[in-house]
Amino acid sequence: MTELLQNPVSMSKVCNELAGIIDSGRNIEESQIGQLPYLQAVIKESFRLHPPAPFLLPRQAETATKVTGYTIPKDARVLINIWGMGRDANIWSEPEKFVPERFLAKTVDFNGGDFGLIPFGAGRRICPGMPLAIRMVHLVLGSLLNHFKWKLPADVERNGVDMAEKFGVTLIKAVPLCAIATQI
Template structure:
């Protein structure tokens, strides 16, 4: 919500979409989230800039692996810096800016399949509360009416 308050144009687009799809007299229902692409883009952009935790749970390398120019020895503890991935200029154009539109043209999911956006982790250690968190964030953001 803070990002939308700091970006009135994005706030106006989100409110227009909610008015157009949901209407002004009732609250958003869980089944209607799929009909709100701009609201979904706002949530993805928020998770990119503000992940729930900056570092994922530690992982242990099962075997010696070479990634790019780095050698990770077997048994090493590896921490994934999600905060830095979300602000990487090699992945995101203007990484410090709040631009939900980037997710309208780029199909990126935060459920562990696209490694440029994994705020809840991926694989067997993905956050078990992710489905509830995702639904609740959409519903809470969708019921707030601008004054």
């Protein structure tokens, strides 16, 4: 929601998509998520920039191996920094910008098939709550955008939104978002 409030063009695109498919003020159904490609792109871009957890569960090397020129010794614990992967200029053009359109041209899923976007992990250690989380995030964000018109308070608009994040087991905003909702 924070990224959308700071990017009015993206906000209007997703709201227009919702109004065209669902009709403003109506409830979004789970079966309609597949008909909302821009909403899906917004969620993917949000997970790229702000993954639920900054690191995946630790992995342990079974044998000594080399990865991109680095030697990982046997039994070493390895942490995968997905927060850093989402901001890697070698993978993403303009990695610090919120650009949902980057996900419209290519098929990227959360299931670990595309290592550029793995907010829930991959393989045997993928988050077991991922299917529920993905459904709920789409339904909640879609419902919030379809039922309310959103804007930032005047002082936040003037001073800008503090985008600092608090790193821990999960990743949260250091300063909670303050926004004004007006029912449609």
